[in-house]
Amino acid sequence: MAKQMHPTPMLDALESGPWPSFVTGLKRLAQDKDYVVDLLGQLETSYRTRKGYWKGGTVGVFGYGGGIIPRFTELKDEAGKPIFPDAAEFHTLRVMPPAGMHYNTDVLRQLCDIWERHGSGLIAFHGQSGDIMFQGATSENVQKAFDELNELGFDLGGAGPAVRTSMSCVGAARCEQSCYDEATAHRTVINSFLDDIHRPSLPYKFKFKFSGCPNDCMNSIQRADMAVIGTWRDNIRTDDALAKKWFAKHGMNELVNDVVARCPTKAIQLKEIKDLKPGASVSTVALNDTHALEIENRDCVRCMHCINVMTGALAPGKDKGATVLVGGKRTLKIGDLMGTVVVPFMKLESDEDREKLVELGQKIIDFFAENALEHERTGEMIERIGIVNFLEALEIPIDPNMVSSPRTNPYVRMDGWDDEVAKMKAAKKVA
Amino acid sequence: MAQAQMRRAIESGVPDNRPFLHPKFAANYGNWKYHDRPRPGVLHHVSHTGDEVWSVRAGTQRQMDVATIRKLCDIADRFAESHVRFTIRSNIEFMVSSADKVAPLIAELEKNGFPVGGTGNSVSMIAHTQGWLHCDIPGTDASGAVKALMDELIDEFRSEQMPNRVHLSTSCCEINCGGQADIAIIIQHTKPPVINHDLVANVCERPAVVARCPVAAIRPALVNGKPSLEVDEKKCICCGACYPPCPPMQINDPEHSKFAIWVGGKNSNARAKPTFMKMVAAGIPNNPPRWPEVSAVVKQILAAYKADARSWERLSDWVERIGWPRFFEKTGLPFTKYLIDDWRGARVNLNASAHIRF
Numbered sequence: 181m182a183k184q185m186h187p188t189p190m191l192d193a194l195e196s197g198p199w200p201s202f203v204t205g206l207k208r209l210a211q212d213k214d215y216v217v218d219l220l221g222q223l224e225t226s227y228r229t230r231k232g233y234w235k236g237g238t239v240g241v242f243g244y245g246g247g248i249i250p251r252f253t254e255l256k257d258e259a260g261k262p263i264f265p266d267a268a269e270f271h272t273l274r275v276m277p278p279a280g281m282h283y284n285t286d287v288l289r290q291l292c293d294i295w296e297r298h299g300s301g302l303i304a305f306h307g308q309s310g311d312i313m314f315q316g317a318t319s320e321n322v323q324k325a326f327d328e329l330n331e332l333g334f335d336l337g338g339a340g341p342a343v344r345t346s347m348s349c350v351g352a353a354r355c356e357q358s359c360y361d362e363a364t365a366h367r368t369v370i371n372s373f374l375d376d377i378h379r380p381s382l383p384y385k386f387k388f389k390f391s392g393c394p395n396d397c398m399n400s401i402q403r404a405d406m407a408v409i410g411t412w413r414d415n416i417r418t419d420d421a422l423a424k425k426w427f428a429k430h431g432m433n434e435l436v437n438d439v440v441a442r443c444p445t446k447a448i449q450l451k452e453i454k455d456l457k458p459g460a461s462v463s464t465v466a467l468n469d470t471h472a473l474e475i476e477n478r479d480c481v482r483c484m485h486c487i488n489v490m491t492g493a494l495a496p497g498k499d500k501g502a503t504v505l506v507g508g509k510r511t512l513k514i515g516d517l518m519g520t521v522v523v524p525f526m527k528l529e530s531d532e533d534r535e536k537l538v539e540l541g542q543k544i545i546d547f548f549a550e551n552a553l554e555h556e557r558t559g560e561m562i563e564r565i566g567i568v569n570f571l572e573a574l575e576i577p578i579d580p581n582m583v584s585s586p587r588t589n590p591y592v593r594m595d596g597w598d599d600e601v602a603k604m605k606a607a608k609k610v611a
Numbered sequence: 612m613a614q615a616q617m618r619r620a621i622e623s624g625v626p627d628n629r630p631f632l633h634p635k636f637a638a639n640y641g642n643w644k645y646h647d648r649p650r651p652g653v654l655h656h657v658s659h660t661g662d663e664v665w666s667v668r669a670g671t672q673r674q675m676d677v678a679t680i681r682k683l684c685d686i687a688d689r690f691a692e693s694h695v696r697f698t699i700r701s702n703i704e705f706m707v708s709s710a711d712k713v714a715p716l717i718a719e720l721e722k723n724g725f726p727v728g729g730t731g732n733s734v735s736m737i738a739h740t741q742g743w744l745h746c747d748i749p750g751t752d753a754s755g756a757v758k759a760l761m762d763e764l765i766d767e768f769r770s771e772q773m774p775n776r777v778h779l780s781t782s783c784c785e786i787n788c789g790g791q792a793d794i795a796i797i798i799q800h801t802k803p804p805v806i807n808h809d810l811v812a813n814v815c816e817r818p819a820v821v822a823r824c825p826v827a828a829i830r831p832a833l834v835n836g837k838p839s840l841e842v843d844e845k846k847c848i849c850c851g852a853c854y855p856p857c858p859p860m861q862i863n864d865p866e867h868s869k870f871a872i873w874v875g876g877k878n879s880n881a882r883a884k885p886t887f888m889k890m891v892a893a894g895i896p897n898n899p900p901r902w903p904e905v906s907a908v909v910k911q912i913l914a915a916y917k918a919d920a921r922s923w924e925r926l927s928d929w930v931e932r933i934g935w936p937r938f939f940e941k942t943g944l945p946f947t948k949y950l951i952d953d954w955r956g957a958r959v960n961l962n963a964s965a966h967i968r969f
Contacts, residue, residue: 194755194758194759194900198765199670199765200670200671200725200758201672201758202672202754202755203758205674205675205679206676208678208679227755230863230865232743232748232750232863233743235747235858242618243617243620249745251745276625277625278625278626278631280628282632282696284693284695285687287630287631288684288695292677292681301676302674302675303674303680304701305671305673305703308740308788308789334623334626335621335624335625347699353632353633354664355646356646356656361641377624394881395879396879396880396885399791402790402885403790409880419644434922437922438923444882444883481880485923489923491646492644492645492657510786510790511850512825512850513852514825518887554819555819555822
């Protein structure tokens, strides 16, 4: 039995209602741990005063420079003593999850046992960067908890100006829309940058994220410095049986309004079967005995909408790979930036393919380390220096897929134009 | 030689997920054909070999005590097949290899207080941050605001009655760790930082703090004989960027740190290209423990979207069709001058056309 609870009328109000309550969970932990009794005391104070009371510091594990988020209480009395002394230190261990966040109950129970022994007993599955967050350990216990987690096969994630923990979608393990082996790519890439994760020495954070298709379930385009998004080059695959089943259930109105009309590039046409015009870049799928969809794959931008609506009846092609985008981030300091295309397509099937992805990541991180200002993300750096300088430094050939339109202003010095044209022609000949 | 006894870390990095995969996932890896949803909260995947797997999705509180996790493990062992996974929105999924296990599993989850849903056209669990529980710079709490809002939206989590999926996020400061979402709830400070000049010299690397300001409003100054920093309050946009590198520049204000609501963020490439969210409401009080004013605005927006959007329209697609004037009309939210962008690149957000809906 732990010491007596502090009154928590504000937090108590979060125990009612149907959604699972973290307060009820904390109170359960507080039955055995003075640590959590005092944590609830401080949290209740925050609810009352509407102020936060944690400050950072320097806590780590032996051999690493990052991965622990230190928290010391600032809620002190006039003599400078913590008002809730048992929770004066409340550090978090960021631990990298398995790709796709798959677990079995055996490993989850072991994680719980370790954290019950050495920490608060509070675990978040998962933080916004994808870490399992083991929340609440004293400075003394951080190393003990890490040692056991590490022996179980887990490792710390990133914090500070470092390569960060990554995420990948459920992908090939369960999703028919998967366009590459997300888990293997994720693990191969991240485990090639462990030094940059564990010993922060970059200008600022650098995030990789891996989504298996353009639905981008990992939100990589808006959050990752380097987003790897699955796609395909050949024709959309079709299945008449599933298409007929879909059409029988949903009918013509839904087909026209939800599928044909919502194609962003009008690549899909509804036709009578007798009028279909098959071709090398055309996919067709019958809906019944008289009508079919005809898709001009050269016009398709691989947005996924029709495939999402008619899953199985329409499916990504077979010549799969990924598009790589660079520079996504949120707000600070210059405003939101989406990642933009740096590699329109690369295969990701073999170890050699994945090695090329690692090399690309290494080149980008090296350039970032050399050229970004302190606290500047890749997107901000590219905004400052221009994408062409970035691409030339990385020796990545330019491609019209990288722009939404050519420039709309004449403010550029162009006396190298003829040389560039000659270079492009020479490159085309080689290819 | 204390150091000689320290254990050296095994730099193992990302663990191999193969030992954790459900056997059907391992057997059909990369070979799935299609999926459907027999009911809200359940995904049914079929592979090219005819193998089938059912995934039952349930909501969690994300910040879980070990007893909650063990309870979920007990359910997975007794009613599923001991393999689970988590989604990006902190939902847990239980996999089973036969359809007859689905209903008892759902009943057991619901009996233990884990709502089943969050699939398809539902309002899924809110992506959120740490807040007062653990962050060093929070303007508000995260878990509490999320709990309060999900209590009100649980019927929309359990059903699939929205025009398309709805992703929500909350963030405790303008850094927005919660991320882009169809509807995002983010602290918006309205007053410049309050500076404790006694501490700045010892705590803050002053040139780095000056460099952090997006509007160059911070300059070094001597205050009461001590080296400190001062803020040009006419320039200051109250973003709070100076606060993390310099905690004596307190930006959080119990009264004046308000909430803003943003809509229309979409990361998927489906239909339109990915979009950033736009601010549509502000000045909402930070009112723990249940933040009723925030919930009211979110529900107002959701109700208008649910009533008016066509099937497959995400919130951004809906606004694209009806236009911003009708969005504000239908949601009843006031459109003020503060919602007109004047940051860099702002002119692309102005209406450079005669396209007006009457």
